[in-house]
Amino acid sequence: MEAFAFNETEEVLLIATGVLFIIQQIYYWVLYNRINSHNQSIEQNKLSFATEFSPVSVIIYAHDEVDNLRNNLVSILEQDYPQFEVIVVNDGNADDTDDYLTTLRERYPHLYHSFVPDSSRYISHKKLAVTLGIKASRYDWLVFTDANCHPQSDQWLRMLARNFTPQTQIVLGYSNYEQGNSWLHKRMAFDNLFTYMRHLGFALLHRPYMGIGRNLAYRKELFYTFKGFSAHLNLLRGDDDLFVNQTATSQNTRVETTPSSIIHMPPIVRYKDWKEEKIGYASTAHLYSGVQRYILGTETATRIFFYAAWIATAICGLLHHHWVMAGIAILFFILRTVLQAVVINRTAHSLGEERRYFLSLPLFDLLQPLQSLYWKLCYLFRKKSDFMRK
Numbered sequence: 001m002e003a004f005a006f007n008e009t010e011e012v013l014l015i016a017t018g019v020l021f022i023i024q025q026i027y028y029w030v031l032y033n034r035i036n037s038h039n040q041s042i043e044q045n046k047l048s049f050a051t052e053f054s055p056v057s058v059i060i061y062a063h064d065e066v067d068n069l070r071n072n073l074v075s076i077l078e079q080d081y082p083q084f085e086v087i088v089v090n091d092g093n094a095d096d097t098d099d100y101l102t103t104l105r106e107r108y109p110h111l112y113h114s115f116v117p118d119s120s121r122y123i124s125h126k127k128l129a130v131t132l133g134i135k136a137s138r139y140d141w142l143v144f145t146d147a148n149c150h151p152q153s154d155q156w157l158r159m160l161a162r163n164f165t166p167q168t169q170i171v172l173g174y175s176n177y178e179q180g181n182s183w184l185h186k187r188m189a190f191d192n193l194f195t196y197m198r199h200l201g202f203a204l205l206h207r208p209y210m211g212i213g214r215n216l217a218y219r220k221e222l223f224y225t226f227k228g229f230s231a232h233l234n235l236l237r238g239d240d241d242l243f244v245n246q247t248a249t250s251q252n253t254r255v256e257t258t259p260s261s262i263i264h265m266p267p268i269v270r271y272k273d274w275k276e277e278k279i280g281y282a283s284t285a286h287l288y289s290g291v292q293r294y295i296l297g298t299e300t301a302t303r304i305f306f307y308a309a310w311i312a313t314a315i316c317g318l319l320h321h322h323w324v325m326a327g328i329a330i331l332f333f334i335l336r337t338v339l340q341a342v343v344i345n346r347t348a349h350s351l352g353e354e355r356r357y358f359l360s361l362p363l364f365d366l367l368q369p370l371q372s373l374y375w376k377l378c379y380l381f382r383k384k385s386d387f388m389r390k
Helices: 008-032 034-043 066-077 097-104 125-136 156-161 183-204 220-225 241-247 271-285 292-319 323-350 361-380
Strands: 056-062 084-090 111-115 141-146 170-172 175-177 216-219 253-255 263-265
Touching (some): 008 034, 008 183, 008 292, 034 323, 056 066, 056 125, 056 156, 066 084, 066 097, 084 097, 084 125, 097 111, 111 125, 141 156, 170 183, 170 241, 175 183, 183 253, 183 271, 183 292, 183 323, 216 220, 216 241, 271 361, 292 323, 292 361, 323 361
Parallel strands (some): 084 111, 170 253
Antiparallel strands (some): 141 216
16 A cells, blocks of 8 residues: 555645646536536526517627628628617728618618717727717617627527516627637637636626627616716727626626527637737726636636646656656546536537537647736736727
C-alpha cells in the first residue's frame, strides 16, 4: 500500500485538485447545462407558452449596409407570422440603402424605414436609431436584430412570440456565427457559445443579467418605463446588455433557444474586428449590477487554478516516481474534459450547431479566459473617451 501513501504536500495538491474539480462540475451541471435542459423540457412539453401571437415590430439598425440588407432582409420580411412590421433605421447615406428599401417596399408593404439625421451629435447613433425605431413602431412587442443577421427559419418570430405571456416583458434569444473553417472562426464560435451558455444559463436560473441585441425582444412599455437608454446615455454601447441588466427580473424574463428561433450572422473575417467587438462589450461589462459577474469570475478563477493544480500534481508525482499520484492528476483532467465535452456538445446539438468540441476543447477552454483578460486589459489601457458618445 506504499503506492497510496502521500506526504503532506502531495495530499494538499490532491485535495486542491479534487476540490477544484468538484467546483467546476457544479458550474457545468448547474449553470452551463441549462440551455440543454431547457430544450429537453420543451421537447417533453413541460413548459407552457402563450396561446396567441401578439403583433410585433421588428427593428433593425443598419449603418450603410445595403449588401447585408440584400442578403438578409427578405428572410425577415417573409416570416410566417400573422401580423408584424419591419422597421429599418439607416445610419448613413454613403450607399444605396434608402433606394433599396424604397424599392423593396413595393413588394412588402409591412416594411418601413427611417434614418438617423446627419446633424446628430453627442449621442450614440445606435441608441438614437433604436429609439427612433421604437417611437415609429405601432405594436407593443419589439423584436431587435442587426442588418447582417438572418433567421434560421421562417418560424423565428413565432418561436419568440410564444414566450409573450402576460408576465413576460423580455425574451432573450440565441445567435451564432455561420460555420467557418479558419482558426479564428473556431475561436469565435466557441467563445460565442460559451458566452450564451453563461448569460442564458443565468436567465434560465431566474437570474438574468444581460442580453445581446441580435436576437432580443421586449415590450415598448418597458422601454418607456425606464426612460429608454437614459441611464447610460453617455456611453456609445449598452443599448442591449446594459438595458437588459437594468430591466430584467426573475419574473419578467424568458429564454427561447430552439433551433428554429436562432439568428445567424456571418463570421468576422479579421481578428481586429472581432477584438474591437469584444473590447466594446468589455467597456460595459464592468457596469453590470448583480452578483452574476462575480460568480462567473469565480468560475474563471477556479478553472485556471484547476489547470495549475492538476499540472503541479502530475509533475510532482512524476518527479518523485509516485505514479499513483500522477495517474490521479491525469484522471482528474481526463474526467473533467469528458464531462465538459458532454455538456458543451449536448448544448451545441440542442441549439442546432454543427461544430463539436473534443480534442480542441482543452485548448479553447484555457484560451477563453486568457483572451477575455486580454480584452479587458485593452479596454483599461484605452482612452475612456473612445467609449463615450461624441
